Amino acid sequence: MDGLVIRPTAAAAAARRPDLPPDLRLALACFGPRRPGQGPREECGVFGIYGHPEAARMAYYGLHALQHRGEESAGIAVADGRRLEVVKGMGLVTDVFSEESLGRLLGDRAIGHVRYSTTGASVPANAQPYVVRGRRGSLAIAHNGNFTNARVLRDRLEQEGAIFTTTADTEVLAHLIARHRWEAGGLEAAIARALQEIRGAYALVMLTEEKLIGLRDPHGIRPLALGKLGDAWVLASESCAFDAIGAEFVRETAPGEMVVVEGGRLTSRQALPAAGPSRLCIFEYVYFARPDSNLQGRNVHAARKEMGRQLAREAPAAADLVIGVPDSSVSAATGFAEESGIPYEMGLVKNRYIGRTFIQPRQGLRAQGVRMKHNPLRMVLEGKRVVLVDDSIVRGTTLRHLIGLLREAGAREVHLRIASPPYVNSCHYGIDTADSGSLVARGRSIEAVREYVGADSLHYLSLEGLIRAVGIASPEMGFCHACFTGEYPVPVDEEAGKDALEAAEDG
Numbered sequence: 001m002d003g004l005v006i007r008p009t010a011a012a013a014a015a016r017r018p019d020l021p022p023d024l025r026l027a028l029a030c031f032g033p034r035r036p037g038q039g040p041r042e043e044c045g046v047f048g049i050y051g052h053p054e055a056a057r058m059a060y061y062g063l064h065a066l067q068h069r070g071e072e073s074a075g076i077a078v079a080d081g082r083r084l085e086v087v088k089g090m091g092l093v094t095d096v097f098s099e100e101s102l103g104r105l106l107g108d109r110a111i112g113h114v115r116y117s118t119t120g121a122s123v124p125a126n127a128q129p130y131v132v133r134g135r136r137g138s139l140a141i142a143h144n145g146n147f148t149n150a151r152v153l154r155d156r157l158e159q160e161g162a163i164f165t166t167t168a169d170t171e172v173l174a175h176l177i178a179r180h181r182w183e184a185g186g187l188e189a190a191i192a193r194a195l196q197e198i199r200g201a202y203a204l205v206m207l208t209e210e211k212l213i214g215l216r217d218p219h220g221i222r223p224l225a226l227g228k229l230g231d232a233w234v235l236a237s238e239s240c241a242f243d244a245i246g247a248e249f250v251r252e253t254a255p256g257e258m259v260v261v262e263g264g265r266l267t268s269r270q271a272l273p274a275a276g277p278s279r280l281c282i283f284e285y286v287y288f289a290r291p292d293s294n295l296q297g298r299n300v301h302a303a304r305k306e307m308g309r310q311l312a313r314e315a316p317a318a319a320d321l322v323i324g325v326p327d328s329s330v331s332a333a334t335g336f337a338e339e340s341g342i343p344y345e346m347g348l349v350k351n352r353y354i355g356r357t358f359i360q361p362r363q364g365l366r367a368q369g370v371r372m373k374h375n376p377l378r379m380v381l382e383g384k385r386v387v388l389v390d391d392s393i394v395r396g397t398t399l400r401h402l403i404g405l406l407r408e409a410g411a412r413e414v415h416l417r418i419a420s421p422p423y424v425n426s427c428h429y430g431i432d433t434a435d436s437g438s439l440v441a442r443g444r445s446i447e448a449v450r451e452y453v454g455a456d457s458l459h460y461l462s463l464e465g466l467i468r469a470v471g472i473a474s475p476e477m478g479f480c481h482a483c484f485t486g487e488y489p490v491p492v493d494e495e496a497g498k499d500a501l502e503a504a505e506d507g
């Protein structure tokens with residue numbers, strides 16, 4: 001529009017003004033500044049329930065169990081057959097919801113979302129569930145993953161007259177569904193048609209006034225499990241959310257499968273043809289999932305412990321004790337200790353009130369965060385040769401600081417063992433791993449990485465060892481391991497993909 005100029009920084013500031021209407025703040029947030037190289041790559045958690053009188057409260061507990069998958073924003077949409085309401089906001093689940101706000105979310109069906117992103121402006125614009133309302137009713141969408149062709153689709157939709165109010169690629173999906181909703185076949189057919197146009201990795205839960213819908217991408221890259229709580233059906237990114245509410249695990253949803261719960265009845269259909277063998281993200285086992293979750297029938301703690309055992313077989317070390325970087329590496333460290341016969345010790349004490357350093361966005365904050373988060377135990381470490389086990393090295397900054405702290409506390413030698421292969425490629429499927437240029441192992445030899453982090457020795461677990469440790473590979477069940485190998489199951493055009501990711505954000 002001629003004569004109207006919105007400066008990004010001013011727009012972002014205005015988006016935080018509490019005196020402006022929420023819709024205007026949301027629209028202003030879309031003009032906010034983006035830092036160079038910043039992308040939407042992130043990890044999120046989704047939850048859905050149908051047929052429980054306290055659906056919103058169950059979603060709250062389920063999201064609390066999934067909090068490790070996203071600490072930036074949280075939201076719950078609830079429906080009672082006639083109305084659909086949503087509450088969402090920035091912060092942890094416990095920050096966003098109160099007894100009062102949960103009390104307003106009435107209905108027996110709900111979906112929820114926790115989100116982490118690398119985006120700069122801390123504004124609620126991209127908090128989920130995303131809700132669209134029309135003459136055919138409301139649709140709430142919560143999304144874990146990434147649409148790799150979101151930019152192309154958004155450009156096309158804008159040329160055709162669509163207006164976007166967020167920078168989230170979830171909105172691209174909402175527009176596509178809305179267009180197809182006027183065709184024959186109802187909502188499920190519209191969703192399937194929309195997703196035929198979308199490439200990427202995703203687990204989706206959706207809610208209308210009447211239905212709960214769950215859907216997984218044709219490669220099965222992002223996880224989505226089905227459970228039962230009495231007569232209620234439950235969907236969640238990880239089975240630990242079922243445990244939190246006392247639900248039973250029923251099964252994983254299949255790649256390309258759509259489950260629909262309506263009138264208390266669950267139906268399943270193959271919305272999109274499965275794209276060959278399943279390709280679950282192997283990094284879920286390495287780092288993301290909680291150790292008490294089961295993925296594809298394999299307990300995550302048991303898989304990590306076996307990674308440690310395998311690592312001890314592949315790369316033994318002469319040392320006095322084994323320590324793990326809390327919390328995600330403790331399982332692998334105990335496996336390493338058991339296999340090697342070297343005692344496991346608690347050499348690092350974690351301050352549990354600081355978020356996971358991996359998902360902190362800025363290098364400067366990360367350096368300070370390491371010192372605040374991990375305190376080395378001098379009485380354990382002094383004069384000792386230490387095996388330090390970590391699940392992965394992404395940027396290397398955290399480990400560099402940690403190893404420095406161990407030496408300050410008196411460790412004589414630090415032998416670093418990594419329970420996964422070198423992380424050398426960016427993830428394009430919904431995980432924040434930064435630009436490939438900031439991956440410390442990319443283009444560097446193992447010796448150069450060792451030197452950078454300051455360890456006395458460094459060894460990684462082999463890919464074969466990792467797959468063996470997870471222990472469920474079969475002709476039907478494979479993994480995405482593109483961040484280690486560059487073998488992306490969904491083709492990624494590095495240039496177009498990068499633009500697409502920088503321009504659209506997801507959960």
Ligand code: SF4
Binds near residue numbers: 281426427431481482
């Ligand atoms: S590229 Fe790595 S982090 Fe991304 S989905 Fe594949 S295995 Fe997971």
